[in-house]
Amino acid sequence: MKRIVIFSSGSGSNAENIINYFKNSREILVTHVLSNNKKAKVFERCKRLKIEASLFSKNDFYENDVVMKFLLAKADFIILAGFLWKMPINIIDAFPNRIINIHPALLPKFGGKGMYGMNVHKAVKEHNEKETGITIHYVNENYDEGATIFQAKTEILPNDTPEQIANKVHLLEYKYFPKIIKNILLGNE
Helix, strand or coil: CEEEEEECCCCCHHHHHHHHHHCCCCCEEEEEEEECCCCCCHHHHHHHHCCCEEECCHHHHHHCCHHHHHHHHHCCEEEECCCCCCCCHHHHHHCCCCEEEEECCCCCCCCCCCCCHHHHHHHHHHCCCCEEEEEEEECCCCCCCCCEEEEEEEECCCCCCHHHHHHHHHHHHHHHHHHHHHHHHCCCC
16 A cells, blocks of 8 residues: 655645545545645644644654654655745755645646746736647756656637636646556556
């Protein structure tokens, strides 16, 4: 059984999608959700879904080994689903090619520090892009620079608003993220 711990900083819609996708799996188990944001809606989702969720501090993540020890005990893979902090190098080193992130654009475009959520979709619109999409990638020490695992594209129409672009990207996230996680964890990539 492969064990997943999901990190989420916000609403948790991707976390919920992943949890639901694997809820009856005999091969992959979501053991826990971790968040750095006490106001994150992901906690409400986890309560409803009966998945354990915990809040952690910046100190627990970067300065001491609280999060690291937890992960070593509970996770085979780490999934970042709307998590906004950079992963510390000690966790990256402990989980080589076992930390997976999703980005709401076609990297390397529109990636890096500050490029998350609506910031990405507004930038895509401002640059008059004809298409956008998602990038699922491994995590390294830099924002959005880990090796690409998978990309999916969607067309942008001239009149699409950033909110409409976001909706198109969310559909791709929900469709592909759990399937790609499954393929990677079970060695089908």
